[in-house]
Amino acid sequence: MNSGQTVTSTWRNALRYLPFVALAVSALVALWQSYRAHRTVRETHPPAELNLPKTVPHVSIIVPVRNEEATIDVCVASLLRQDYPDFDVTLIDDGSSDATPHLLAAWVRRDQRVQVHRVDQLPDGWAGKSHALHTGVTLTCGEWLLFTDADTCHAPQTLRLMVGHALGQQDDLLSTRMTLMTLSGPFMPLFMSITEILLAHRMTPAEVRNPASSCAFAFGQYILLRRAAYLATGGYAAANMHMTSIEDLALAIHFKQHRQRIELVNGRGLITNRQWTTWKSFRQGWERGTYGELIRSHIPLVSLPGGLAFIAYGLLPPAVLLHALYAGKVRRFSTLLAGIVLLAQIDAKRCFDREYDLAFPWSLGASVGWVTCGILLLDVGRLMLTGRGANWKGRQLVLFPGVSSVV
Template structure:
């Protein structure tokens, strides 16, 4: 009986990793934007970059300078300093004095009923005048030709929303392994390959880079509809897709890069709201149930200890887990050692999820940028659900 149960465990894990591998192969079919060739439009539309920043003094200057050296002919940059307590605002003001294309909005007070980043995005859109709006994290750094390249692609292909995977800079061995594992593990649910299908309800938005046609954005309810949405980037993708926009997901290596987190410790802190809010829908029990499923997919080699089960029974699942990880990291052009350690990354994910459940249950909500939001309030208006 024990051998039968252990065999079923191995079979179930192998089935999941087979599904994940198939999902990764479908993701790999998405376009590599630097390889896409598109003619220049007859007239370049005005482009506004909206970049909210809160305490980003270490990264904001490099990001903005990479925008200011773009070869795009009609560019406006709206940087929104969202209640920063470090030198972010001062750095932005100094850069704006030297280049009139940069406008800086300073937010001193957060309105009631808004998450800080959503309010900052709302302020940025109100200030922006472009025909295209690029919503991007304040630590994204761009290749000099990136904006011209992506706008030409969208104009030629009739795209209303384009979101890109960036080049991911190193986050330490455990940080890299965890982010790689999260990408593979979440691929089946993400369905990024289906985003371009107008008949599919799949949607996507990756905060590092979301380029939206202003006319398409105007057909959405706007950021007020998302004002308490933890997954603001995915929410933007959802709005544009629901409004009938033509949406695409692509790989942006060679065009943009960023370091999502400095290390695993920072990742654990900043991903807490994501796992508790998005994955768990503000329920610790839901997060812990996901942890149980995750552990079942990574600890299944222990089944080889069961008497009567041949050791080779664990090999299909292990092979598929490693194959899916290597294929995903290969597509993202990540050749770092962590790509060989999916088990380590999955255990890192499990730790972050357990921590997220514990903190979420203790606080009965989330604390973001110094403001506490009760779970009951956030749950009632949540739009992004998986």
Template sequence: MTFLSHVALTLAALSALLGALNLLLLRKPAARKLTPGTQVSVLIPARNEEAHIGDAVEAALESVGVPVEIIVMDDGSSDTTPQIVTEIAARDNRVRLVSAPALPAGWTGKVHACHRLSEEARGTHLLFIDADVRLAPDAAALLVAHAQGKGQAMVSGVPRQITRSLGEVLTVPMINFLMLGYLPFIGMRLTRRPSFGAACGQLLMTKREAYRAVGGHGAIRDKLHDGIQLARLFRRNGYRTDLVAGHDLAACRMYRGFAESWEGFIKNAHEGMATPVQLPVWTILLGGGHILPVILLPFAIAGIAPPGTVLAALALSFGLRAAITLRTRERALAIALHPACIAVALSIQWASLLRTSRGRPAGWKGRVYPAE
């Protein structure tokens, strides 16, 4: 038990130290004077988004500090999504509705829609958002100011994640926890190595010239996790990417309930952690640093495991979760549920790996894609 206690403390300390450094480096973009002629194209792929698209477009229209155009790609919707956008476009010429052609073989739906949107865009910068994202009025201006001021070809951030059910709290906050607890921001900022690349597809801005130079979404046409894949693509081609604090720039409720969250995260997990090589390592890092201390607690109380070591591991584990949760303005319930969140996240990853190994296809919004 002493050995396991020291393992738990070491793994918890590693993530806590990296997380503390990342939180110091995570900043909301600062306002800067923009290059003359700057325009942001807000690009929204939409498939059966009648519950969200109106609010998404209206929020984007409130943008200040930079000229914007808003283009919505209706991707085969069977609901009133196109009608809602058409009504808004009739009273504001900054809004355009376009329709996606039939999905070509070898493409995934959202990636194809984003590719087509980029072809329609006129702006110097492309801001890709999901239909359930609500931009803050200064979001577009601050993101482009950061890109221009720091010489970044891509800037992304995680919107404030709105979670209203227990199932959402158990799953969605892991986005910020994994990024801030395990992605070395120092490596991301100081190098162009693809392995340090990460982005959130909910809020992702690119310089149009760089986007087209690397091939944009067309270069990742068969992928589902466009945030990670685009960041790595840019870096492989020598461009710099960055992550900024996105919780004041936008808000998003990405899923409703546990079942939808599970399916949403499992569909593209194989493009991130859920590989035969990476997942065992992640299981040791996450399980050892954040689940093992809880398992050891009864043994520490009974005097079988060293109490000080176990309590220190627990303090570091829960302390990191608390710091990230409070900083990103997520629900405090995620702190109390921290070990359960880790267990669910690992379950999703292992389920995704098992699904892929069996050749079962991934699917989303009525579309099915071959398993890789």
């Protein structure tokens, strides 16, 4: 056998064992995901029911709004029903072109606690939501600030519980995890928990609370923070914060870097959120966040190998099991590994599906969720390579090494 034949034989043997190696790695990843998912759910506690002081701090609620005619009335009505005694609501109209401005004007006439400020032109060097939130900070005077989204609905006790918890725990930033979402269509129930699993990879609530840990996270649907802490860190006015398209994560990391105390609590029963009701809005929302996170992490092109890895992770286990079932060729160890991967994927997804009140059959679609995630990640890579950027609410976000602009 000559050297060429030896090399060919070596490659052939390596390729023969590649599926087995991929299954073994997938099994380790899936078991780790299952462990992290259970730990995340276990560590996510509801806000403690603590007594408020006699003189409560004034809270300024800031809601960035852009073309939210379908949801804004429900949101504002729920905010004004809060049983907390001292707050106001500032609505930042970020250039809405639908009926939103008329709806906002009606709320100003209806309740003196509401004010509206319209941003007609986004300044150069700013992302829309970051600018809207910072504008709201400059227009208000509350000792505490609440950043919340226009597609949320708040139970009456939410602000009282959250402020009481933040004061009792001496938090500088308090956010909610596992907000009950309205999951419309087939994509959100299949995919939402996959996002939660990916987040559990990077942090758990206990790690976020730990001052010694660099782990930080916040969910943009509900971020309660001390004004003094926001101003001390520079908030979105800091030079590296203007352009962030993942304003919630960026703010949490920014606070943690400045040694501010961050905490996540369970928002179930307190806040509901309606978003991504169509495939288009789902894809754009997911790609916007992923696009911004990859740029922030300085690893933009990881989306290409990452997307392929997610697709393989979703397809390989069921493919091996189906091959064993229909071809009658059962390689016991490979089949066992495939079964372990599939069961662990389902278990991890089920952890979060229960939090969203999803029936068990949705958890069986874990593999489909991972494949969908991979396809979307590849599409993010396409947006980066072509320089097209991610689209969100009519604005084109283009962020590539050396280039930063919002159109």
